[in-house]
Amino acid sequence: MNILKKLSLGLVAASCLTASYANTDIDSINAKMPSGAMNGVAYLPDQSSLVYGQNVDTYFRPASTEKVITALAALLYLGPNYQIKTKLLVNNKAISSNGQLYTKNGILDGDVEIEFRGDPTLKRTDLYNLIETLKKAGVQRITGTLYLNYGYFNGHDYAQGWSWDDLTKCFTAPPASIIIDGNCTSFQLEAKTIGGKVRAIIPDNVPILVDTSDLEVVAPSEFYGGCSLDMQRDSSNIYRLSGCIPVQKKEPMGLSVAIQDPNEWGEKIVSSQVKKLNIRIDGGIKLTRKSKGVMVQYASYMSQPLHVMLRRCLLKSVNIIADSVAKTIGTKYYDRPANYYMSSIAIRNILKKHNIDLGNATIIDGSGLSPHNFITPRQMLNVLQFIKANNNELHLIEMLPVAGMSGTLGGRGSVMKAPLVKNVKAKTGTLEGVSNLAGFMTDSHGKLVPFVYFMNNLSYDEKTRQNLQAKRIARPHYNHERMILEAIYNDQKFYKN
Numbered sequence: 001m002n003i004l005k006k007l008s009l010g011l012v013a014a015s016c017l018t019a020s021y022a023n024t025d026i027d028s029i030n031a032k033m034p035s036g037a038m039n040g041v042a043y044l045p046d047q048s049s050l051v052y053g054q055n056v057d058t059y060f061r062p063a064s065t066e067k068v069i070t071a072l073a074a075l076l077y078l079g080p081n082y083q084i085k086t087k088l089l090v091n092n093k094a095i096s097s098n099g100q101l102y103t104k105n106g107i108l109d110g111d112v113e114i115e116f117r118g119d120p121t122l123k124r125t126d127l128y129n130l131i132e133t134l135k136k137a138g139v140q141r142i143t144g145t146l147y148l149n150y151g152y153f154n155g156h157d158y159a160q161g162w163s164w165d166d167l168t169k170c171f172t173a174p175p176a177s178i179i180i181d182g183n184c185t186s187f188q189l190e191a192k193t194i195g196g197k198v199r200a201i202i203p204d205n206v207p208i209l210v211d212t213s214d215l216e217v218v219a220p221s222e223f224y225g226g227c228s229l230d231m232q233r234d235s236s237n238i239y240r241l242s243g244c245i246p247v248q249k250k251e252p253m254g255l256s257v258a259i260q261d262p263n264e265w266g267e268k269i270v271s272s273q274v275k276k277l278n279i280r281i282d283g284g285i286k287l288t289r290k291s292k293g294v295m296v297q298y299a300s301y302m303s304q305p306l307h308v309m310l311r312r313c314l315l316k317s318v319n320i321i322a323d324s325v326a327k328t329i330g331t332k333y334y335d336r337p338a339n340y341y342m343s344s345i346a347i348r349n350i351l352k353k354h355n356i357d358l359g360n361a362t363i364i365d366g367s368g369l370s371p372h373n374f375i376t377p378r379q380m381l382n383v384l385q386f387i388k389a390n391n392n393e394l395h396l397i398e399m400l401p402v403a404g405m406s407g408t409l410g411g412r413g414s415v416m417k418a419p420l421v422k423n424v425k426a427k428t429g430t431l432e433g434v435s436n437l438a439g440f441m442t443d444s445h446g447k448l449v450p451f452v453y454f455m456n457n458l459s460y461d462e463k464t465r466q467n468l469q470a471k472r473i474a475r476p477h478y479n480h481e482r483m484i485l486e487a488i489y490n491d492q493k494f495y496k497n
Contacts, residue, residue: 326366
């Protein structure tokens with residue numbers, strides 16, 4: 001589906017002229033860049049046909065700036081009001097033509113199914129309310145099986161290149177067909193005495209196990225000196241902790257973790273909710289990739305509209321929303337369960353239909369989590385220029401974080417002071433060794449300037465790394481970032497290969 005049939009095609013084509021104008025001040029700015037790092041910049045002053053910046057055709061890892069590409073493709077193809085539907089279905093013999101359930105003495109004869117479609121906003125309360133529709137219809141017993149259908153997406157939950165040691169963290173929560181509470185949960189670690197035992201405090205409604213037997217309680221200085229907390233995971237949502245934890249004198253330490261097996265997570269949550277509703281299921285709860293028999297929709301839960309989800313995704317850089325939306329694009333585009341590869345091809349094709357050709361850029365996922373993603377500043381600038389030309393229909397710029405005001409730009413050190421504060425609206429992108437921005441700036445002339453700032457290959461000495469981990473210092477490259485952005489703000493045109 002294409003919601004923007006009359007979009008302007010005012011793009012900066014790959015063959016667009018690049019400014020040959022050089023400004024020697026860029027050399028003094030680049031002198032502030034961390035040693036060994038690589039910087040790519042591309043921007044278009046208002047009404048200019050020339051791309052200014054440096055390394056505009058060099059490939060960089062985009063990190064989360066890639067979410068802008070995913071969001072644009074989603075708005076173009078799915079539309080801003082698209083909603084993801086989680087369905088409650090019953091076998092066709094248990095429902096009348098006007099949607100009424102056939103029950104006798106509270107008994108529903110046959111199977112029931114919940115079809116999950118990767119709604120990243122679905123909460124367990126929403127799921128409870130969906131199942132409760134059966135209870136409200138008088139169902140006390142189901143003679144068949146309650147199937148949980150997880151077959152809407154295909155392939156692995158994790159994309160190629162995702163770092164294995166990040167997979168326990170909530171920013172890599174798996175964007176599977178079954179997503180409940182963002183496939184992320186929390187518990188606490190009580191560590192009162194150095195050298196003592198650690199107790200895991202898990203909420204009653206969280207179906208995970210935590211093993212702390214190999215975890216050592218140490219002084220904070222030892223913890224930040226290199227003895228870290230490590231976590232092993234398995235496919236049964238069991239988390240085994242080892243290494244060190246700093247002693248907690250007051251409150252226990254809170255820890256959030258990504259669910260490792262979304263299907264088991266869903267099965268246990270649904271089981272607990274059915275138990276609360278006091279509905280007996282003779283055949284139990286089982287997982288399936290395909291419907292068993294002829295099933296008819298009885299009730300459904302609709303997600304937030306796409307534009308609401310995308311705003312949260314871009315403001316807070318929520319990976320699970322970006323990747324779930326990307327897989328939804330692929331599944332709708334091909335009309336079959338899609339994996340990451342199919343989804344990336346669908347996104348490229350959708351953009352190409354609007355004269356945005358990503359050329360040799362490598363798109364692996366929808367979130368930018370994979371370090372295998374690569375794109376040039378010029379290619380990203382083409383995307384931004386399209387957004388600027390068509391924002392009256394897209395309303396995408398309004399979804400971006402604002403410097404010093406909101407989202408991931410609310411406290412970014414490089415943009416917290418005038419003239420950048422409030423004048424930069426951009427998506428951040430952060431991975432190990434990567435710190436990027438892609439968005440728009442209101443410059444000193446009051447003109448909206450699309451810009452890309454890619455900083456890759458960042459590497460620091462051990463002391464700096466420890467200080468960054470403990471959040472004692474700001475990121476060392478922020479000074480360079482601020483000077484580049486101020487140069488763009490002041491309409492200082494530069495080009496450097």
